[in-house]
Amino acid sequence: MTTAMKHLMGWCGIGTLSLAIAPLVGSAYQAPVAITVSPSPTAITAESDHRMMMDTLKITSLRRGADSDPKSPFAANTDESKATPYPNLPDPLTLKNGKKVTSSKIWRDQRRPEIVEDFDREIYGRMPANTPKVKWEVVGTTQDMNGDISVTTKKLVGHVDNSAYPAVTVDIQLTVTTPTNATKPVPMMMEFGFGGFPGRRPGTVTPPSGTAAPDWQQQLLAKGWGYAILMPNSVQADNGAGLTQGIIGLCNKGRARKPDDWGALRAWAWGASRALDYLETDKAVNAKQIGIEGLSRYGKAAAVAMAYDPRFAIAFIGSSGEGGVKIHRRDFGEKVENVASSGEYHWMAGNFIKYAGPLTPNDLPVDSHELVALCAPRPVFIGSGSPQVEGNWVDAKGMFLGGVGAGPVYKLLGKKDMGTTEMPPIETPLIDGEIAFRQHAGGHTNAPNWATFLTFASRYIKATPTAAAPVKTSSANRRTNVSPAIPATLQRKVDxxxxxxxxxxxxxxxxxxxxxxxxxxxxxxxxxxxxxxxxxxxxxxxxxxxxxxxxxxxxxxxxxxxxxxxxxxxxxxxxxxxxxxxxxxxxxxxxxxxxxxxxxxxxxxxxxxxxxxxxxxxxxxxxxxx
Known part of the structure; x- marks a missing residue:
């Protein structure tokens, strides 16, 4: 676009400029050629966009969030006796008209849609009705060893149709790994990954002396699963300045959000659903047995993906904290005011800011136990680390209570709840019902909980364990986008x-x-x-x-x-x-x-x-x- 065109668009207030240009070839006049020029996305910062959203909502100030430093005068509360200023949670089994939900049909046809509407409007934002299509392209395939199991990894790019607004390009990054020697389609665990086209991400655990524990990928492979890794930042940037870019910016044609527009968590969940679309076409994958997993902010995204897309068969939600399955009404660790600030508001709908001022978390029409309830009757595993290592910021008990509060919905649908309302000791798994919980003794990682998750998942996901099958690989066939192979001898014995x-x-x-x-x-x-x-x-x-x-x-x-x-x-x-x-x-x-x-x-x-x-x-x- 020429500078003159940009100025013309600005002077005229034009969103998309259409021109008809009649070129001359030699001395002959040619028919006009239509050219459509899209304006660039609105340039914003997180602070300016946050302030603009506050102005839209007519909010002049917000309450201060908690500090993670215990010496700060605004330190996060870690006293359980002060954690429940709002002890009464919304009842997931009471309709807006006050009537009780007494059957699975009433839940499915009436109450569940009410809860979804509240989450759409006030918490995570509405996904646009006509999101663009995604065309998946396999851009590379490698065969190598992960541990002592031969694997085939496909590197994919999902090209999002941007014909309606060419100024924004979205290419979703995904890798899909399956056991090479599998004799039938395998279950698949999709992880929200960190970084670029990945193999592994931060969060591994140092094994005890004398052993080398297999990582999460190797544990899945040994049980006969495959794994997929989705790059959420290739769907939507993890910052407020990116809200006029990515899939949100593409759907809004580069303009700022409205208060009930979707935030990054909902956008990342949309990306997971589009990856699931591809997996349904992959003959190496059992499309009926695909789970979703994430840690921290991606634990939040995993919970949202599970709640909104019924095709996901199981979820592993790790250390999701505030904005995830932790109860919003609790004052313990990170709280609503933190997520509503300019540093994290982009995860949520703009309307969420209201609950950090002038409204309070108690004014929320829903709470996080109802997010877990939206996953019913499918199995959900909630995990966290030890307060002594991970810290109290994610509020392990608040996440536990998110699972407890969803129990009545699971029971209504003929499933088991968590089996207790008492927080269990560290490393005590609660896996007898469809809502599971375990607090491991480590830090901000899912790694120590994978073995327990797979035990829990084995009740629902049927897989054939994969036998070790080493293969020779040439230097030209080594993986560059997945984990480096570790010799089996080192995995079994370190000495x-x-x-x-x-x-x-x-x-x-x-x-x-x-x-x-x-x-x-x-x-x-x-x-x-x-x-x-x-x-x-x-x-x-x-x-x-x-x-x-x-x-x-x-x-x-x-x-x-x-x-x-x-x-x-x-x-x-x-x-x-x-x-x-x-x-x-x-x-x-x-x-x-x-x-x-x-x-x-x-x-x-x-x-x-x-x-x-x-x-x-x-x-x-x-x-x-x-």
């Missing part, structure tokens, strides 16, 4: 060789540095052995989160350097190079960072000033050492 083998860094000496993170847990001596192991095998380290505001500046202007100084000290003693890492982003940032002195969202100038101060302080302290 503490990690303690005696030559340092990994020595293998690359004088070629390049090889590095790793040092976590806050390691720096605070809560992860024994991590520092020694890291420095034995790596000659470069970087801070995980210890230089971000959440850890370093929990209150404005009060800097805490203990963890970051420890990192520099450790690196100095071992002659390791310290590599810089992200200092400020939307996460690992306390709530005050995004709020002004009047309690309203910070404007752009204030946010930038705070970013500059934080970055300048960190860089000024360590500039000659990183």
């Amino acid at each position: 503490k060789t990690i303690e005696t083998i030559s340092p990994l860094k020595d293998a690359f000496k004088n070629k390049f540095l090889i590095g790793t993170i040092l976590s806050n847990a390691a720096l605070e001596s809560r992860a024994p052995g991590e520092v020694d192991l890291a420095l034995t095998h790596f000659d470069a380290v970087t801070a995980e989160n210890s230089m971000k505001p959440d850890a370093m500046q929990p209150r404005e202007g009060e800097f805490t350097f203990a963890d970051s100084d420890k990192l520099m000290e450790i690196a100095s003693k071992s002659d390791a190079t310290v590599v810089g890492h992200t200092l400020v982003w939307h996460s690992q940032t306390p709530a005050w960072f995004f709020q002004g002195p009047d309690g309203k969202p910070a404007d752009r100038a204030l946010a930038l000033a705070r970013m500059r101060k934080h970055i300048a302080t960190v860089v000024g302290r360590y500039k000659s050492r990183i």
